[in-house]
Amino acid sequence: MEISTGYSNIPNINKNVEDSELREQTDAFEAVIIKMLMDNAAKNDKDMFSSQKDPGDKIYKSMYRDELSKASAGGFGFSQMLYDYLSRKN
Numbered sequence: 001m002e003i004s005t006g007y008s009n010i011p012n013i014n015k016n017v018e019d020s021e022l023r024e025q026t027d028a029f030e031a032v033i034i035k036m037l038m039d040n041a042a043k044n045d046k047d048m049f050s051s052q053k054d055p056g057d058k059i060y061k062s063m064y065r066d067e068l069s070k071a072s073a074g075g076f077g078f079s080q081m082l083y084d085y086l087s088r089k090n
Contacts, residue, residue: 013025030082
């Protein structure tokens with residue numbers, strides 16, 4: 001089941017997969033969290049790239065934050081905590 005939050009769909013996490021695939025899933029989940037934080041922080045942000053309102057300005061900024069969150073995933077600790085919890089063998 002994927003949850004839609006107005007952002008890209010939150011990825012499913014299946015803890016019954018190989019360790020490398022579980023790591024990818026938890027990193028993707030962390031990227032969604034980072035994107036939400038960045039979008040919230042940028043709500044009142046002034047124009048970063050131009051003083052004019054271009055038609056694609058909001059789209060470009062959203063795409064930039066999306067790629068930045070994907071590149072940052074795995075470095076904030078959310079992914080590691082989730083991975084550690086889900087990879088426990090009970």
